[in-house]
Amino acid sequence: MHKDTLLKKLNDKTAVIGIVGLGYVGLPLSLRYSEVGYRVVGFDIDQEKVDALMRGETYIEHIGSEGIAKAIQSGFEPTADLSRARDVDALILCVPTPLNKYREPDLSFVLNTVDALVPHMRGGQVMSLESTTYPGTTEEELRPRLEKAGFKIGEDAFLVFSPEREDPGNAKFTTHTIPKVCGGSTPSCLEVGLALYGQVINTVVPVSSTQAAELTKLLENIHRAVNIGLVNEMKIIADRMGIDIHEVIRAAATKPFGFVPYYPGPGLGGHCIPIDPFYLTWKAREYGLHTRFIELAGEINSTMPEWVIEKVTEALNEREKPVRGSKILVLGIAYKKNVDDMRESPSVELMTLLQAKGAQIDYSDPHVPSFPKMRRYSFDLESVELTPETLASYDLVLLATDHDRFDYDTIEKHAKLIVDTRGRYLGKRSNVVKA
Numbered sequence: 001m002h003k004d005t006l007l008k009k010l011n012d013k014t015a016v017i018g019i020v021g022l023g024y025v026g027l028p029l030s031l032r033y034s035e036v037g038y039r040v041v042g043f044d045i046d047q048e049k050v051d052a053l054m055r056g057e058t059y060i061e062h063i064g065s066e067g068i069a070k071a072i073q074s075g076f077e078p079t080a081d082l083s084r085a086r087d088v089d090a091l092i093l094c095v096p097t098p099l100n101k102y103r104e105p106d107l108s109f110v111l112n113t114v115d116a117l118v119p120h121m122r123g124g125q126v127m128s129l130e131s132t133t134y135p136g137t138t139e140e141e142l143r144p145r146l147e148k149a150g151f152k153i154g155e156d157a158f159l160v161f162s163p164e165r166e167d168p169g170n171a172k173f174t175t176h177t178i179p180k181v182c183g184g185s186t187p188s189c190l191e192v193g194l195a196l197y198g199q200v201i202n203t204v205v206p207v208s209s210t211q212a213a214e215l216t217k218l219l220e221n222i223h224r225a226v227n228i229g230l231v232n233e234m235k236i237i238a239d240r241m242g243i244d245i246h247e248v249i250r251a252a253a254t255k256p257f258g259f260v261p262y263y264p265g266p267g268l269g270g271h272c273i274p275i276d277p278f279y280l281t282w283k284a285r286e287y288g289l290h291t292r293f294i295e296l297a298g299e300i301n302s303t304m305p306e307w308v309i310e311k312v313t314e315a316l317n318e319r320e321k322p323v324r325g326s327k328i329l330v331l332g333i334a335y336k337k338n339v340d341d342m343r344e345s346p347s348v349e350l351m352t353l354l355q356a357k358g359a360q361i362d363y364s365d366p367h368v369p370s371f372p373k374m375r376r377y378s379f380d381l382e383s384v385e386l387t388p389e390t391l392a393s394y395d396l397v398l399l400a401t402d403h404d405r406f407d408y409d410t411i412e413k414h415a416k417l418i419v420d421t422r423g424r425y426l427g428k429r430s431n432v433v434k435a
């Protein structure tokens with residue numbers, strides 16, 4: 001009975017959708033549900049985010065304020081009051097899943113959220129976890145919490161795992177054009193999950209269990225981490241042989257089948273690729289297994305910042321300058337091009353390593369006007385405006401993140417020396433060192 005009522009509400013869009021965690025994942029999803037006509041309640045424990053949204057303001061660069069203002073007008077209700085969980089038919093959890101200091105899964109955000117929501121839940125709701133996590137989280141952690149509160153999964157509460165696949169900064173895809181995988185705790189749960197996403201996502205891909213859905217997400221990210229590790233190793237080898245790896249990748253990518261290009265860089269960044277693979281490493285241990293590819297890729301990827309610093313040191317040395325006392329401008333401190341997201345950014349590690357060697361560091365990033373507060377790093381810096389004069393005043397310009405908004409011709413013309421970690425400058429250039 002509960003299932004039929006909920007399915008009907010989801011299908012005719014009279015269901016109220018609760019999105020919990022209004023960050024990079026939860027906010028665009030909320031706007032999408034609102035856009036197609038659902039009433040949406042957005043939950044976040046960060047009151048500042050809630051207040052900004054109520055004013056119709058954005059706090060994520062690539063999500064425009066207009067969309068938020070429009071959603072608010074159509075009834076989107078941001079709130080920090082988790083007891084409002086009783087007013088919604090669906091609870092979609094989009095909270096962080098970081099690693100702790102031992103590089104093990106930190107599920108505290110997910111579990112605290114579930115513990116805070118469960119006392120306010122009533123019969124006939126669906127809970128969907130979207131946060132990336134190890135296989136078994138939904139069944140081993142969420143399900144018992146709901147059952148302890150008296151719910152019968154598949155009868156009066158429905159539980160699914162449906163991983164998130166946002167690609168911030170990628171203009172080719174938006175939330176609804178990215179196919180979404182969904183697995184349910186029971187066949188009824190899956191049926192409800194498919195209805196939950198069916199109206200807002202063009203293609204929903206069912207899988208047979210929540211575990212399969214959890215591992216799907218990890219496979220996608222591990223695939224990236226391992227291939228980036230491979231190409232970073234290839235870069236080191238090609239560099240020693242005097243070959244430009246970027247030229248090679250571009251050539252290989254003309255093969256119309258069987259090759260997918262991955263690009264080397266100064267190290268892994270972002271909230272997913274450096275972190276998610278270790279969720280599987282941790283869980284695999286329970287089964288007596290080692291995730292050797294993950295460990296090896298992690299080893300190579302994590303040494304990339306040091307490799308770049310060696311290149312910087314050599315480039316300065318060639319010009320009879322020590323790193324100590326040199327003025328270095330880091331271009332791009334977001335973790336990838338055209339976004340403002342600084343999480344796990346390798347640029348910050350480069351800045352830290354260079355500063356430790358006595359360099360004077362500045363940065364320029366059109367997406368990050370001032371250096372934000374970070375858990376592990378602190379730089380009291382504002383983004384330097386790129387002019388011929390400012391560029392010429394540095395001993396070295398380190399291109400760490402190749403935003404499209406940089407004027408690469410001006411940079412090349414006026415910088416004394418450029419270390420390019422992104423393959424932006426092809427061919428031989430008198431003042432460019434590739435790293």
Ligand SMILES: NC(=O)c1ccc[n+]([C@@H]2O[C@H](COP(=O)([O-])OP(=O)(O)OC[C@H]3O[C@@H](n4cnc5c(N)ncnc54)[C@H](O)[C@@H]3O)[C@@H](O)[C@H]2O)c1
Binds near residue numbers: 094133165166167168
């Ligand atoms: N950012 C991406 O591109 C991306 C892509 C795929 C998957 N993911 C996964 O999605 C999940 C969320 O990532 P994100 O990038 O949106 O994180 P985020 O840090 O941008 O947002 C998370 C939000 O959750 C809020 N929050 C924390 N605890 C809460 C609670 N108890 N109740 C309500 N709100 C709470 C935080 O205040 C924050 O606003 C993670 O598991 C991540 O691995 C992210």
